[in-house]
Amino acid sequence: MAGSRPSPKKSSARAFSGEVVFRFAVENASTRSKRRSALAGAAALAMISIADLAYGNDSLRPYVVVGDAIPQSLTGAKGDAERGRSIVVNRQVGLCLLCHNGPFPDEKFQGTLAPDLKGSGARATEGQLRLRIVDASRLKADTIMPPYYRVDGLTRVAPAFQGKPILTAEQIEDVVAYLTTLRD
Numbered sequence: 001m002a003g004s005r006p007s008p009k010k011s012s013a014r015a016f017s018g019e020v021v022f023r024f025a026v027e028n029a030s031t032r033s034k035r036r037s038a039l040a041g042a043a044a045l046a047m048i049s050i051a052d053l054a055y056g057n058d059s060l061r062p063y064v065v066v067g068d069a070i071p072q073s074l075t076g077a078k079g080d081a082e083r084g085r086s087i088v089v090n091r092q093v094g095l096c097l098l099c100h101n102g103p104f105p106d107e108k109f110q111g112t113l114a115p116d117l118k119g120s121g122a123r124a125t126e127g128q129l130r131l132r133i134v135d136a137s138r139l140k141a142d143t144i145m146p147p148y149y150r151v152d153g154l155t156r157v158a159p160a161f162q163g164k165p166i167l168t169a170e171q172i173e174d175v176v177a178y179l180t181t182l183r184d
Contacts, residue, residue: 060151061169068139069127074149074169084178087171088117094167094175099144103182113144121180130176133167148172 063070073079087094089107096102101110102117120129131138136145147154148166167175 060149060165063134065131065138066127068131069125070130070134071127073173074130074134075173077173079170079173079175079177081174081177081181083171084174084176087167087175088178093171096175103184117179117182119182119184121182122184124179126176126180129179130172133172133175 061074063074088096089104091097097107097110099111099114100117101112134149135147136143137147146166149172151163151165
């Protein structure tokens, strides 16, 4: 089973807008660590909801993890960097800027919880970036980065979103293509 059903108390959270869920999660957490965990959980819920509405279901394509990377494209082709940039800055698709900041001077309210995206193409290979987007918990079990291309082992997933990744394989490849261009 891909994830579990939310408890009755938790299921009402999906009716709120992302902003309300994030504000509630942060305001009701007592420590910085709890706030970060609550924010990450709320972000994952919102990302699943938004991505599903926008793009629908995508069957997971098989991939092989080699060391700290997924060296082969999920689609067998390179992604489009321009589309990747639009996913990264779009606050209703990737939601990357909720936690990350980067070289986007026109984007306000960029996150500070995760590494700066500036220079990510110089710090990591294409395969390393791909694994971090697909499922960063394979590298660091307690990461706050949600898995964008995993459906098993997740908890608190609304029934309508079970078995569906946040991003499609094509979108993952587009984001990887864009991040590899960020060399400075």
